[in-house]
Amino acid sequence: MTSDRPLRVRIAPSPTGPLHIGTARTALFNYLWARRYGGTFVLRLEDTDVVRSTLEFEKDILDGLHWLGLTWDEGPDVADGPDRGPFGPYRQMQRLPSYEAAAQSLLARDLAYPCYCTPEDLDADRKAQEAAHEPPRYVGRCAHLTTEERSAREAEGRRGALRFRVPPGPVAWDDLVRARVEIDSANLGGDFVIVRADGTPLYNFTVVVDDATMEITDVVRGEDHVSNTPKQILLFRALDHPEPRFAHLPLILNPDRTKMSKRKSQTALADYIDQGFLREALVNYLALLGWSTGTEEEILSLSELEQRFDIEHVQRGGAVFDRERLEWLNGRWIRRLAPDDLVDRLRPFLERERAAGRIDQIPGDDELRALLPIVQERLPTLGAIGDLAGFLWVAEVPLDPALIVPKRWD
């Protein structure tokens, strides 16, 4: 099917929030996939949710990925900056004409049709189905409108959304991590919308159009996307494009084993950076969440991971994010740092301490380097430097006599 095409993978973040630790891991796996199996790693920004997408988030995501050391071969490098690569642009809002063309093609072949149902109609349908204990699905009210009926609605000024006609029958694929998965298209919720009434395309549609034109051969993403996969496969077929292989990674979990969420866990990569986690530790930890070397090695650098990564050892079940283990790994990596490197990395944290008024002066490189022998092995994170040694750089150490207790020696 696709084995003869050169390997291409991608990470397709949506700038609707700060870089999520789960997105970072998916990016890492795609990166390792490309490096290990000799492929091209593409970054594409999925910004079609215009209401929620911001330049600020775009920057956070690109910066975070760069910070981790993951380099991509094609795509935008900086927020609002230019793209690299032969398949640009790599921001979906700049690719609107290609979705429009694909939509027209589907429409022309009656593989898709305009739907004039209002949100109220849809809501009522959903409620009725819920009351009848039926799964929610589009009832197909607009599936067979005549040309006259359509133009009548257009004449009323109503703009239709475009729905893809879901063909009956089972859809199956051989998932690279979980073997064969088969889903009957009857369970897909009916004909789904691919273009909003306002003309902007939707996720399931843009991914397929882009993955097709960007010649993506392996779609490596989170398990939460398995239910989207049959829809996307159907679209690939409708667009007469070979389907890519799919690999669904296990989810990163909260301690209660539900999908990792902001409510229950710290999910923004930027927060880990702020607290003084090293990129080496994060990369190492994330790689080991849902994957293992198959051996007992566990302290691994990015380049070592690039050499060892394999699809066979990707886990099927979700993995709880264990912050204590991350901290332990972080300590290991801090202790591995060369003195000058550690001094450099500590600097921003000292500056922050001073900005916050917790210390009065920042030590020079020599002083800091001299301190390293007793500090390096005690630092769980770079951010701990203030608590550990901050008293050295304050003008006056407040002493509470009550805390000073006489000590008896043998």
Place this chain on the structure above:
RNA sequence: GCCCCCAUCGUCUAGAGGCCUAGGACGCCACCCUUUCAAGGUGGAGAUCAGGGGUUCGAAUCCCCUUGGGGGCACCA
């Protein structure tokens, strides 16, 4: 409710029929080192491999069922 997936110590995992009286790591406990705290070292507790049926001379590993857990069901991505 419907569809799909998953299932080895608390957690991350090794394990692809005999090497498993199930190995490693985090965390936990103890000891050593140490005039504190760490780091490091050594040892320990911790999994009847979710349960039940098969298949096999032999199953954590293969099959089936049950149970449990999770994910998804938008004009979000």
